Amino acid sequence: MRILLIGYGTMNRITARLAEEAGHEIAGIIAGGKSDPPYPAFDSIDAAGADVAIDFSHPDLLLPLLAGEVKTPLVIATTGRKEELVAVLKEKSGSLPVFFSANMSYGVHVMNTLLKKALDMLEDFDLEMVERHHNRKVDAPSGTLVKLLDTALDHREGSYPVYDRSNIHEKRKQEEIGVSAIRGGSIVGTHDVIFAKDDEVIEISHQAQSKEIFANGALKAATALVDRPDGFYDYNNLFEER
Numbered sequence: 001m002r003i004l005l006i007g008y009g010t011m012n013r014i015t016a017r018l019a020e021e022a023g024h025e026i027a028g029i030i031a032g033g034k035s036d037p038p039y040p041a042f043d044s045i046d047a048a049g050a051d052v053a054i055d056f057s058h059p060d061l062l063l064p065l066l067a068g069e070v071k072t073p074l075v076i077a078t079t080g081r082k083e084e085l086v087a088v089l090k091e092k093s094g095s096l097p098v099f100f101s102a103n104m105s106y107g108v109h110v111m112n113t114l115l116k117k118a119l120d121m122l123e124d125f126d127l128e129m130v131e132r133h134h135n136r137k138v139d140a141p142s143g144t145l146v147k148l149l150d151t152a153l154d155h156r157e158g159s160y161p162v163y164d165r166s167n168i169h170e171k172r173k174q175e176e177i178g179v180s181a182i183r184g185g186s187i188v189g190t191h192d193v194i195f196a197k198d199d200e201v202i203e204i205s206h207q208a209q210s211k212e213i214f215a216n217g218a219l220k221a222a223t224a225l226v227d228r229p230d231g232f233y234d235y236n237n238l239f240e241e242r
């Protein structure tokens with residue numbers, strides 16, 4: 001595949017290395033301007049004539065690029081401003097294949113599936129979610145936590161997130177879903193969903209142990225996406241048997 005990279009920060013440097021090791025070609029890059037990529041630079045997605053674009057960037061870079069016409073299949077990993085981004089991607093998916101996942105690891109897809117089952121079975125448990133990431137991450141809570149939270153909000157009628165307890169001077173309500181974000185060092189990415197009631201606790205946890213898991217997930221999605229019909233894809237429908 002000839003791949004256009006949107007963003008050339010930590011993640012897409014890894015994607016470029018792994019793509020080339022796997023025999024793909026980096027057709028070019030659209031970056032934010034601070035980096036000096038060793039590939040041709042473009043300022044629109046279709047200009048590189050790539051088979052697919054893989055994005056790990058920032059909404060401020062990505063959203064303007066999506067404002068015009070786009071024909072290149074898209075694998076989108078950027079987090080932050082989810083509602084805005086998903087609305088634009090759904091509109092684009094009317095005329096091209098688009099894959100979006102806030103976490104490119106298959107393990108997090110499994111975690112989200114397990115979470116749905118646990119929510120069905122643990123209706124009277126208090127629910128808390130904790131994510132941990134490196135000190136260079138700019139969005140909080142993580143896109144993955146937002147995805148897990150949306151799953152829980154969909155399942156628990158009347159539930160709502162509580163992001164900050166510092167000004168709450170009363171007991172926790174069962175409808176609350178507590179959300180905590182921790183930032184430090186080089187933590188790749190950890191997500192814990194905690195179900196607690198009197199005398200017992202059940203946790204569903206995922207730990208990413210290298211950033212390669214995300215880059216490889218994006219490359220796998222790109223390979224599966226390029227010959228797919230126009231549409232909006234995620235882990236639920238891209239890898240199913242055809």
Ligand SMILES: NC(=O)C1=CN([C@@H]2O[C@H](COP(=O)(O)OP(=O)(O)OC[C@H]3O[C@@H](n4cnc5c(N)ncnc54)[C@H](OP(=O)(O)O)[C@@H]3O)[C@@H](O)[C@H]2O)C=CC1
Pocket residue numbers: 007008009010011012031032033034035055056057058060061076077078079080101102103104105139143214
């Ligand atoms: N879905 C998934 O599995 C994963 C998603 N991510 C997400 O991918 C994104 C990128 O992660 P990562 O590579 O670690 O981040 P980096 O900060 O290392 O790289 C970000 C890239 O976006 C560009 N950029 C950042 N801010 C702006 C801005 N305001 N305007 C224009 N360009 C900008 C940077 O520009 P410049 O080139 O000038 O530095 C850089 O190319 C994040 O949203 C992160 O959460 C990360 C890992 C996994």
Ligand SMILES: O=C(O)C1=N[C@H](C(=O)O)C[C@H](O)C1
Pocket residue numbers: 079102103104133137141142143144145188189190
């Ligand atoms: O910025 C990161 O590093 C990561 N971002 C994604 C997120 O916000 O969930 C995925 C992963 O956790 C790493």
